[in-house]
Amino acid sequence: MSRPIRPARRQVEDATSQGGWLFADSFLALMVIFLATISFVPLLTSPSPDQAVGSAGNYKNAFVMVFDNYDRNRLESELKAFFVSEELPLATKVLYAEILGGYDPAVQTEYDGNLKGLAFAVALKKDKLPLFSSATINVGATSSIEQNQVLVRLTLARL
Numbered sequence: 115m116s117r118p119i120r121p122a123r124r125q126v127e128d129a130t131s132q133g134g135w136l137f138a139d140s141f142l143a144l145m146v147i148f149l150a151t152i153s154f155v156p157l158l159t160s161p162s163p164d165q166a167v168g169s170a171g172n173y174k175n176a177f178v179m180v181f182d183n184y185d186r187n188r189l190e191s192e193l194k195a196f197f198v199s200e201e202l203p204l205a206t207k208v209l210y211a212e213i214l215g216g217y218d219p220a221v222q223t224e225y226d227g228n229l230k231g232l233a234f235a236v237a238l239k240k241d242k243l244p245l246f247s248s249a250t251i252n253v254g255a256t257s258s259i260e261q262n263q264v265l266v267r268l269t270l271a272r273l
Contacts, residue, residue, distance in 0.1 A: 177268040180259055184237040189266075193245065202270065208249040210269040213238070216259035227255025234264045 177196050181188070197204055215230030217223065231253040238246065249268075259265050 177266070177270065179266050181234070181264045181266060182262060183264075184234050186241050186243070189238075190243070193268075206245075206270050207247070208245050208268045209271045211235075211238075211246065211249050211251045212254065212265075212267040213251060214254045214256040214259070214265040214267075216261050216263040216265070217255055217257055218261040219257050222261060224255045224257075226261075227257070228253060230262075231255060231264055234266070 177193060179189075179192055194204070196202075197206055213231045213235045215227035215232070215234070217227030217230070235251050235253050239251070256265060
């Protein structure tokens with residue numbers, strides 16, 4: 115009597131040993147994306163006092179100015195003068211606006227500076243200036259300017 119011939123066992127592929135490499139490659143790809151995008155993020159720290167004064171600061175294509183209160187005419191005229199001095203076209207738009215309210219840490223809290231900056235930002239939004247039509251506005255506080263002042267720093271885009 116002869117034995118029936120059994121077919122050879124098929125070997126099943128096991129990919130679990132490659133799981134670690136898949137994780138490492140995915141992590142590497144995410145790090146490359148993160149490092150590529152972080153270089154385009156605007157500076158969100160408070161400016162030093164020497165950068166707060168003047169109309170340009172040390173930022174390329176940035177407008178930095180201190181206001182006592184919101185004044186649309188002054189803001190527009192200072193921006194036009196800045197455009198001329200930096201040889202920017204008048205069609206330049208604001209990409210990012212950082213508005214920092216001043217506060218004195220001896221008698222006020224950072225919250226008071228935030229409120230001053232927020233009031234300025236609300237007045238700016240109510241005016242609906244064409245320059246700010248697509249701008250992202252960030253409100254904060256700084257103790258490097260007087261408590262009754264607001265620092266405006268704008269990142270501009272040439273069109």
